[in-house]
Amino acid sequence: xxxxxxxxxxxxxxxxxxxxxxxxxxxxxxxxxxxxxxxxxxxxxxxxxxxxxxxxxxxxxxxxxxxxxxxxxxxxxxxxxxxxxxxxxxxxxxxxxxxxxxxxxxxxxxxxxxxxxxxxxxxxxxxxxxxxxxxxxxxxxxxxxxxxxxxxxxxxxxxxxxxxxxxxxxxxxxxxxxxxxxxxxxxxxxxxxxxxxxxxxxxxxxxxxxxxxxxxxxxxxxxxxxxxxxxxxxxxxxxxxxxxxxxxxxxxxxxxxxxxxxxxxxxxxxxxxxxxxxxxxxxxxxxxxxxxxxxxxxxxxxxxxxxxxxxxxxxxxxxxxxxxxxxxxxxxxxxxxxxxxxxxxxxxxxxxxxxxxxxxxxxxxxxxxxxxxxxxxxxxxxxxxxxxxxxxxxxxxxxxxxxxxxxxxxxxxxxxxxxxxxxxxxxxxxxxxxxxxxxxxxxxxxxxxxxxxxxxxxxxxxxxxxxxxxx
Amino acid sequence: xxxxxxxxxxxxxxxxxxxxxxxxxxxxxxxxxxxxxxxxxxxxxxxxxxxxxxxxxxxxxxxxxxxxxxxxxxxxxxxxxxxxxxxxx
Amino acid sequence: xxxxxxxxxxxxxxxxxxxxxxxxxxxxxxxxxxxxxxxxxxxxxxxxxxxxxxxxxxxxxxxxxxxxxxxxxxxxxxxxxxxxxxxxxxxxxxxxxxxxxxxxxxxxxxxxxxxxxxxxxxxxxxxxxxxxxxxxxxxxxxxxxxxxxxxxxxxxxxxxxxxxxxxxxxxxxxxxxxxxxxxxxxxxxxxxxxxxxxxxxxxxxxxxxxxxxxxxxxxxxxxxxxxxxxxxxxxxxxxxxxxxxxxxxxxxxxxxxxxxxxxxxxxxxxxxxxxxxxxxxxxxxxxxxxxxxxxxxxxxxxxxxxxxxxxxxxxxxxxxxxxxxxxxxxxxxxxxxxxxxxxxxxxxxxxxxxxxxxxxxxxxxxxxxxxxxxxxxxxxxxxxxxxxxxxxxxxxxxxxxxxxxxxxxxxxxxxxxxxxxxxxxxxxxxxxx
Numbered sequence: 001x002x003x004x005x006x007x008x009x010x011x012x013x014x015x016x017x018x019x020x021x022x023x024x025x026x027x028x029x030x031x032x033x034x035x036x037x038x039x040x041x042x043x044x045x046x047x048x049x050x051x052x053x054x055x056x057x058x059x060x061x062x063x064x065x066x067x068x069x070x071x072x073x074x075x076x077x078x079x080x081x082x083x084x085x086x087x088x089x090x091x092x093x094x095x096x097x098x099x100x101x102x103x104x105x106x107x108x109x110x111x112x113x114x115x116x117x118x119x120x121x122x123x124x125x126x127x128x129x130x131x132x133x134x135x136x137x138x139x140x141x142x143x144x145x146x147x148x149x150x151x152x153x154x155x156x157x158x159x160x161x162x163x164x165x166x167x168x169x170x171x172x173x174x175x176x177x178x179x180x181x182x183x184x185x186x187x188x189x190x191x192x193x194x195x196x197x198x199x200x201x202x203x204x205x206x207x208x209x210x211x212x213x214x215x216x217x218x219x220x221x222x223x224x225x226x227x228x229x230x231x232x233x234x235x236x237x238x239x240x241x242x243x244x245x246x247x248x249x250x251x252x253x254x255x256x257x258x259x260x261x262x263x264x265x266x267x268x269x270x271x272x273x274x275x276x277x278x279x280x281x282x283x284x285x286x287x288x289x290x291x292x293x294x295x296x297x298x299x300x301x302x303x304x305x306x307x308x309x310x311x312x313x314x315x316x317x318x319x320x321x322x323x324x325x326x327x328x329x330x331x332x333x334x335x336x337x338x339x340x341x342x343x344x345x346x347x348x349x350x351x352x353x354x355x356x357x358x359x360x361x362x363x364x365x366x367x368x369x370x371x372x373x374x375x376x377x378x379x380x381x382x383x384x385x386x387x388x389x390x391x392x393x394x395x396x397x398x399x400x401x402x403x404x405x406x407x408x409x410x411x412x413x414x415x416x417x418x419x420x421x422x423x424x425x426x427x428x429x430x431x432x433x434x435x436x437x438x439x440x441x442x443x444x445x446x447x448x449x450x451x452x453x454x455x456x457x458x459x460x461x462x463x464x465x466x467x468x469x470x471x
Numbered sequence: 472x473x474x475x476x477x478x479x480x481x482x483x484x485x486x487x488x489x490x491x492x493x494x495x496x497x498x499x500x501x502x503x504x505x506x507x508x509x510x511x512x513x514x515x516x517x518x519x520x521x522x523x524x525x526x527x528x529x530x531x532x533x534x535x536x537x538x539x540x541x542x543x544x545x546x547x548x549x550x551x552x553x554x555x556x557x558x559x560x
Numbered sequence: 561x562x563x564x565x566x567x568x569x570x571x572x573x574x575x576x577x578x579x580x581x582x583x584x585x586x587x588x589x590x591x592x593x594x595x596x597x598x599x600x601x602x603x604x605x606x607x608x609x610x611x612x613x614x615x616x617x618x619x620x621x622x623x624x625x626x627x628x629x630x631x632x633x634x635x636x637x638x639x640x641x642x643x644x645x646x647x648x649x650x651x652x653x654x655x656x657x658x659x660x661x662x663x664x665x666x667x668x669x670x671x672x673x674x675x676x677x678x679x680x681x682x683x684x685x686x687x688x689x690x691x692x693x694x695x696x697x698x699x700x701x702x703x704x705x706x707x708x709x710x711x712x713x714x715x716x717x718x719x720x721x722x723x724x725x726x727x728x729x730x731x732x733x734x735x736x737x738x739x740x741x742x743x744x745x746x747x748x749x750x751x752x753x754x755x756x757x758x759x760x761x762x763x764x765x766x767x768x769x770x771x772x773x774x775x776x777x778x779x780x781x782x783x784x785x786x787x788x789x790x791x792x793x794x795x796x797x798x799x800x801x802x803x804x805x806x807x808x809x810x811x812x813x814x815x816x817x818x819x820x821x822x823x824x825x826x827x828x829x830x831x832x833x834x835x836x837x838x839x840x841x842x843x844x845x846x847x848x849x850x851x852x853x854x855x856x857x858x859x860x861x862x863x864x865x866x867x868x869x870x871x872x873x874x875x876x877x878x879x880x881x882x883x884x885x886x887x888x889x890x891x892x893x894x895x896x897x898x899x900x901x902x903x904x905x906x907x908x909x910x911x912x913x914x915x916x917x918x919x920x921x922x923x924x925x926x927x928x929x930x931x932x933x934x935x936x937x938x939x940x941x942x943x944x945x946x947x948x949x950x951x952x953x954x955x956x957x958x959x960x961x962x963x964x965x966x967x968x969x970x971x972x973x974x975x976x977x978x979x980x981x982x983x984x985x986x987x988x989x990x991x992x993x
Contacts, residue, residue: 033552045721262883504934
């Protein structure tokens with residue numbers, strides 16, 4: 001049974017100020033109601049003034065998604081009454097949005113390229129934030145810091161066919177937005193999703209209040225199951241709006257009121273129309289994720305997997321390109337397979353690491369000065385320092401201090417001799433065909449070198465020494 | 472013709488609060504006014520485009536916000552810097 | 561030379577809601593001049609109510625642009641004047657703070673909604689006042705009280721700080737006893753403000769001139785038709801005769817779209833008002849909403865208790881006119897009608913430079929005389945078209961009928977407020993002589 005999914009994604013644009021006033025958008029660390037003015041507070045007599053940068057950002061997205069920008073677009077009032085909606089209406093775009101009819105390519109569930117159609121993008125303001133207080137007195141608390149933050153709403157056609165596809169679409173969209181420099185993925189609450197989902201032939205259900213990529217997959221997976229169960233029991237799926245409860249991973253029916261909203265849209269007479277289609281030609285788009293991925297494969301000879309991982313975040317891709325000159329293949333392995341894991345473990349972002357440090361580490365590895373195992377140790381020590389707020393130490397210093405320079409040939413030749421001499425039984429076992437004895441001997445040598453030696457080389461030398469000794 | 476039922480429905484849509492005893496009078500007045508508005512049914516044409524200014528913008532430069540006390544000053548009741556509002560169901 | 565003006569008026573007409581007993585003033589074009597400000601214009605630190613209980617006690621934390629300009633010109637802001645609640649009315653009878661009385665005849669209305677400002681000027685309490693005009697709210701009380709009042713071109717005076725009733729129709733404007741003072745006040749307030757996105761940068765800096773030779777004056781038949789009091793019509797025709805004596809040439813014109821004007825005006829203004837007044841929820845300002853109740857219940861209760869019947873009626877009308885299923889029939893049609901009227905005026909202004917007629921169809925009526933909403937709405941028939949078209953319009957006193965003032969209305973092309981002032985000035989100077 002075919003699943004039909006469409007998404008409405010709201011992203012907070014990373015402008016310095018709100019959509020219609022000069023209050024700064026950087027309120028995350030500040031107290032409630034500290035980034036407000038007469039305009040975003042909806043004080044009587046205050047008037048909106050449109051942020052030019054928000055329009056530019058919106059156009060960048062429209063261009064990246066290959067959309068048609070309307071000759072003339074306008075703002076409209078969406079009228080409804082809610083405590084977090086200061087003016088009693090939200091300024092949005094209705095009949096004539098910024099741009100229509102675009103596309104974004106993703107991978108479908110079989111791994112093939114698939115085109116998802118984008119219906120429209122438009123600008124609108126975020127309402128304030130409601131905090132519900134319970135236990136005894138039942139009332140709400142409102143913080144208007146968020147009131148007026150610029151949102152770009154991106155609406156897709158119902159082209160998605162599974163919760164997984166929806167998650168992949170969101171990830172791709174988020175990456176594109178980050179590449180365009182219009183969205184900060186680290187910002188809490190910066191991306192919210194409403195989803196429309198139906199099973200072919202049944203009614204459509206709207207799911208609201210999803211605020212993470214994982215949440216989308218969870219919510220939609222729950223919905224698919226819920227709807228399939230209804231149909232299996234011979235019941236019909238009711239056309240309704242449901243809320244996603246992130247904590248419990250379920251959707252619940254929203255009270256009836258939600259359904260019947262007549263928003264009485266009309267063009268906002270406080271704002272003038274936009275004629276910005278002519279700006280599109282002059283917008284220079286940065287290299288977008290897919291193009292960058294392909295270039296990484298070609299220019300650096302990377303595998304699809306590595307290229308995909310490294311271009312999934314523009315800052316990571318920038319980082320990689322800074323260190324790649326040392327040795328692209330080595331850099332790819334170390335950045336994508338090792339560094340990322342170590343960063344995740346420490347809850348650190350790629351921007352916490354100075355590229356020079358990793359470049360130095362790669363240089364040491366490439367020259368053979370240290371072994372891979374030592375490299376990991378150096379990396380961990382360095383990141384531990386960074387994470388604790390101390391400066392990120394230079395890898396060369398760590399190597400020096402910990403004495404991690406790769407054991408030179410003659411240094412451990414004598415070690416090998418010592419171990420061989422001390423373990424005659426093992427040597428005999430090896431000579432009589434027991435491979436495990438060699439491992440034992442190698443292990444003994446490794447213990448003595450405290451990991452500075454390359455295990456493969458030790459193995460070679462031990463077996464060589466034994467054979468030579470035999471002769 | 473708008474009925475008293477319609478008036479109650481409109482009042483609900485507008486969240487305006489009218490009392491039972493106001494409904495009959497409002498209904499009569501509404502109908503008289505709407506009857507006058509009916510002249511609009513004979514308006515011809517598609518409308519004239521509004522030839523005013525377009526692309527009126529502001530630069531993305533931060534301006535000082537109101538201090539928190541000013542934001543809270545006119546509010547009915549506040550709590551820890553938040554403004555209190557009736558709960559939504 | 562700064563100072564403080566002591567203001568203790570004998571406010572027997574209830575022109576003021578708030579008075580500033582000690583009003584500071586400074587240097588500038590209006591140094592030391594006492595100016596009254598209509599109570600829908602935000603004044604920092606001074607209560608601003610819009611004549612409504614729902615803003616009783618509200619102290620704005622900021623000044624409207626025009627108030628900043630007044631202060632900058634050294635004016636003494638001596639008080640906030642009474643008005644129909646939220647500007648919705650033509651008699652100042654719907655104010656939550658009691659009606660204002662017409663200084664010419666206490667038993668009669670001063671007009672509205674800027675009745676307080678008109679009465680304060682007419683009674684000699686202040687030489688100048690600011691009013692606002694959405695469908696005639698400056699010109700009507702100016703006509704009824706026998707003073708001068710100008711509704712500027714839409715977009716010439718900043719609306720930043722004006723508590724909105726009908727966004728696309730309203731302007732703040734000057735009111736005074738003489739055309740020259742109206743012009744003086746206009747010079748102070750008509751300055752560009754980037755905070756109002758609907759404004760154009762067209763500052764007003766004009767010395768009124770009484771020379772109107774060659775001025776072509778349009779006389780629209782629709783302004784002298786049925787519904788206009790015979791005697792008022794005659795008085796105004798005489799006034800136009802004076803203009804002719806001064807060298808102007810009257811020309812018959814027609815504004816065919818007039819028959820839709822009032823319906824279009826009320827659909828658009830109530831539609832915008834239903835949206836503009838939604839913000840009064842008692843959360844951030846106004847009488848505190850009951851936080852023990854649920855949201856919708858509390859919101860409705862607050863509005864029922866604190867908004868008068870006329871305001872609630874208009875909010876409902878506006879909500880209805882914008883609602884699904886009806887917006888096409890009412891709101892959309894009203895906008896089409898509006899565009900047609902604007903074109904009618906543009907067409908007429910190819911043949912004439914100004915258009916003249918009565919400001920109001922009658923003289924001031926008695927309190928309670930017009931007690932059904934529709935008949936009151938009809939009183940706006942001659943003033944509302946200028947708001948729909950966004951053109952400047954002035955009312956200047958031109959005689960009396962049964963001792964009650966009659967207003968001559970002169971309208972002009974958009975941004976030709978100067979020419980409208982000149983026509984009024986020429987008339988005024990002639991009859992004073």
